[in-house]
Amino acid sequence: DTAVSQTPKYLVTQMGNDKSIKCEQNLGHDTMYWYKQDSKKFLKIMFSYNNKELIINETVPNRFSPKSPDKAHLNLHINSLELGDSAVYFCASSWTENEKLFFGSGTQLSVL
Amino acid sequence: SQKIEQNSEALNIQEGKTATLTCNYTNYSPAYLQWYRQDPGRGPVFLLLIRENEKEKRKERLKVTFDTTLKQSLFHITASQPADSATYLCALDNGQAGTALIFGKGTTLSVSS
Numbered sequence: 109d110t111a112v113s114q115t116p117k118y119l120v121t122q123m124g125n126d127k128s129i130k131c132e133q134n135l136g137h138d139t140m141y142w143y144k145q146d147s148k149k150f151l152k153i154m155f156s157y158n159n160k161e162l163i164i165n166e167t168v169p170n171r172f173s174p175k176s177p178d179k180a181h182l183n184l185h186i187n188s189l190e191l192g193d194s195a196v197y198f199c200a201s202s203w204t205e206n207e208k209l210f211f212g213s214g215t216q217l218s219v220l
Numbered sequence: 221s222q223k224i225e226q227n228s229e230a231l232n233i234q235e236g237k238t239a240t241l242t243c244n245y246t247n248y249s250p251a252y253l254q255w256y257r258q259d260p261g262r263g264p265v266f267l268l269l270i271r272e273n274e275k276e277k278r279k280e281r282l283k284v285t286f287d288t289t290l291k292q293s294l295f296h297i298t299a300s301q302p303a304d305s306a307t308y309l310c311a312l313d314n315g316q317a318g319t320a321l322i323f324g325k326g327t328t329l330s331v332s333s
Contacts (some may be wrong), residue, residue, distance in 0.1 A: 138288050148325065149307065149325055149326055150265070150323070151323040153320040155323070156320050163318050198263050205317055206313050206317075206319075208269055209321060210266070211265070211266070212263050213261075213262055213263050214261070
């Protein structure tokens with residue numbers, strides 16, 4: 109059983125398109141996150157939800173919109189994709205804030 | 221601004237030796253420091269957490285130290301094995317609500333047999 113699963117694993121798309129990445133955790137955790145890892149392998153927080161409520165919203169373009177339909181799911185929708193959006197996006201979860209994180213295997217997004 | 225530095229991007233050692241990785245930080249007061257391992261094409265995996273009032277933590281062949289005066293953590297892998305080859309990430313947490321882990325860029329460890 110995969111604890112934190114995200115789909116798709118790979119996403120190749122054209123500039124200007126809209127795409128979504130889905131994430132689900134079966135650990136019963138309250139808090140979920142989206143991190144972005146760029147080409148230099150730097151892992152940076154984008155958003156965090158605690159029990160479906162947005163608690164962290166870093167300086168991210170408005171084209172990125174997270175949605176948490178329930179505490180086990182956190183999806184990321186990206187509008188009008190740009191070349192600079194190419195990166196690996198990781199979903200993660202934790203029991204509460206300030207706890208160790210459990211990461212998904214990542215979604216490699218390539219914008220052409 | 222907050223800054224986390226991991227001493228080198230790459231570290232090469234021979235099997236059986238002890239690997240020591242360094243994490244330094246500035247302009248930050250972490251309540252916790254965490255270490256993660258990341259293999260190519262995979263997400264980071266949690267290894268150890270150490271609190272600001274703890275000097276040292278051990279788990280099997282792993283040892284972490286935390287010196288808040290020096291603003292530094294050392295991560296040791298004793299009796300290293302080729303299977304330990306991976307990227308190791310240091311992450312800081314100030315323990316406050318509404319904040320998330322801040323990661324360093326990582327050190328890629330290669331253990332040769």
